[in-house]
Amino acid sequence: MYIFAKVMYKNTIMKTKVQRLSVLKKIVKTEKVSSQDELLKKLKKEGYQLTQATLSRDLKYLRVGKIPDDRKGYIYKLPGEGKDQEIPVMTNGFPMSGFVSLEFGSGLGIMKTLPGYAGSLASAIDQTRPFEIIGTVAGDDTILIVPRDGASRNAVANALAELFPLLRG
Amino acid sequence: MYIFAKVMYKNTIMKTKVQRLSVLKKIVKTEKVSSQDELLKKLKKEGYQLTQATLSRDLKYLRVGKIPDDRKGYIYKLPGEGKDQEIPVMTNGFPMSGFVSLEFGSGLGIMKTLPGYAGSLASAIDQTRPFEIIGTVAGDDTILIVPRDGASRNAVANALAELFPLLRG
DNA sequence: ATAATAAATGTATATATTTGCAAAAGTAAT
DNA sequence: ATTACTTTTGCAAATATATACATTTATTAT
Numbered sequence: 001m002y003i004f005a006k007v008m009y010k011n012t013i014m015k016t017k018v019q020r021l022s023v024l025k026k027i028v029k030t031e032k033v034s035s036q037d038e039l040l041k042k043l044k045k046e047g048y049q050l051t052q053a054t055l056s057r058d059l060k061y062l063r064v065g066k067i068p069d070d071r072k073g074y075i076y077k078l079p080g081e082g083k084d085q086e087i088p089v090m091t092n093g094f095p096m097s098g099f100v101s102l103e104f105g106s107g108l109g110i111m112k113t114l115p116g117y118a119g120s121l122a123s124a125i126d127q128t129r130p131f132e133i134i135g136t137v138a139g140d141d142t143i144l145i146v147p148r149d150g151a152s153r154n155a156v157a158n159a160l161a162e163l164f165p166l167l168r169g
Numbered sequence: 170m171y172i173f174a175k176v177m178y179k180n181t182i183m184k185t186k187v188q189r190l191s192v193l194k195k196i197v198k199t200e201k202v203s204s205q206d207e208l209l210k211k212l213k214k215e216g217y218q219l220t221q222a223t224l225s226r227d228l229k230y231l232r233v234g235k236i237p238d239d240r241k242g243y244i245y246k247l248p249g250e251g252k253d254q255e256i257p258v259m260t261n262g263f264p265m266s267g268f269v270s271l272e273f274g275s276g277l278g279i280m281k282t283l284p285g286y287a288g289s290l291a292s293a294i295d296q297t298r299p300f301e302i303i304g305t306v307a308g309d310d311t312i313l314i315v316p317r318d319g320a321s322r323n324a325v326a327n328a329l330a331e332l333f334p335l336l337r338g
Numbered sequence: 339a340t341a342a343t344a345a346a347t348g349t350a351t352a353t354a355t356t357t358g359c360a361a362a363a364g365t366a367a368t
Numbered sequence: 369a370t371t372a373c374t375t376t377t378g379c380a381a382a383t384a385t386a387t388a389c390a391t392t393t394a395t396t397a398t
Contacts, residue, residue, distance in 0.1 A: 050348090060386085063236065065246065068228075068233070204354065204355090220379080221378095225357085
């Protein structure tokens with residue numbers, strides 16, 4: 001009961017932060033926002049209470065950059081955005097492929113790939129450094145995906161959907 | 170003589186700005202800089218005198234963004250950087266190819282491509298919006314490249330080399 | 339449980355960046 | 369050359385963002 005309480009507490013609190021980061025990420029990805037105050041308001045609407053200072057840290061943590069935009073002056077952008085649409089293509093010139101399936105169990109994700117593809121796909125995942133995933137281990141046709149504490153299956157799947165369009169829809 | 174003087178004048182002055190932008194672009198591309206004051210010093214060393222306000226405008230014009238960096242906190246980054254290395258791959262999944270040659274004449278650039286490739290390659294050029302190039306016109310196997318006033322052939326060629334590695338070396 | 343340690347956050351402030359406005363410089367037309 | 373128009377730039381002020389420090393909240397070890 002005592003230990004259980006601690007764990008519960010941890011989950012409750014940590015989830016709030018991870019959720020906040022997820023929501024922040026989603027906002028930055030889907031909307032054109034040009035200041036932290038603006039972001040702050042949007043986060044408030046979603047039910048997150050925080051100060052500009054914390055937001056600044058969150059943005060840094062998520063590696064969110066600020067770039068010039070034709071319409072809004074400056075907007076925030078996730079790392080690799082714009083690159084994302086081309087990410088399904090691997091650097092070596094071969095189209096990203098080999099993905100077979102994704103399942104979750106015991107708090108972990110298991111991605112199945114075509115034989116021999118696990119290494120390169122895991123490498124691709126690592127390179128994009130989705131914050132929902134703290135690490136991967138690849139065999140020959142299987143990748144073990146370790147989610148960050150508090151990251152939901154959906155959050156992990158969504159992060160992976162950036163790389164593997166098959167996961168969408 | 171009178172007209173000539175005006176033209177000379179224009180070239181002299183405009184070149185200064187275009188050159189400055191080129192140098193700025195080069196600095197941002199090759200060094201990790203984390204503030205405009207820092208950039209200002211580097212530009213001064215290269216012989217360019219300007220205020221921080223102008224630099225801010227230059228950065229906006231060049232679409233230079235600022236992103237978090239592990240070592241230096243925040244650094245400036247050119248649009249599409251990091252994407253550049255993957256740019257030789259087209260969105261449709263086919264490797265970027267079809268480039269044949271590049272020549273200059275009458276202040277214009279002429280790029281030859283494989284038959285039928287001009288459109289897609291010109292589109293790729295337009296999408297990266299190199300500031301040295303104000304526009305392109307594509308036929309079937311030829312692209313007309315219109316450089317910005319004051320942009321040297323080298324500057325244009327370098328900008329294009331980002332997309333067409335064949336142009337390097 | 340308590341004390342010690344580490345992590346997250348807010349407050350206030352320092353830094354950094356953008357922008358309105360006016361002046362200077364460049365261009366075009368008469 | 370003079371005038372009208374456009375572009376570029378600096379100055380100063382407004383905004384926006386990062387960070388040192390203190391405080392609270394969580395985690396670990398005893």
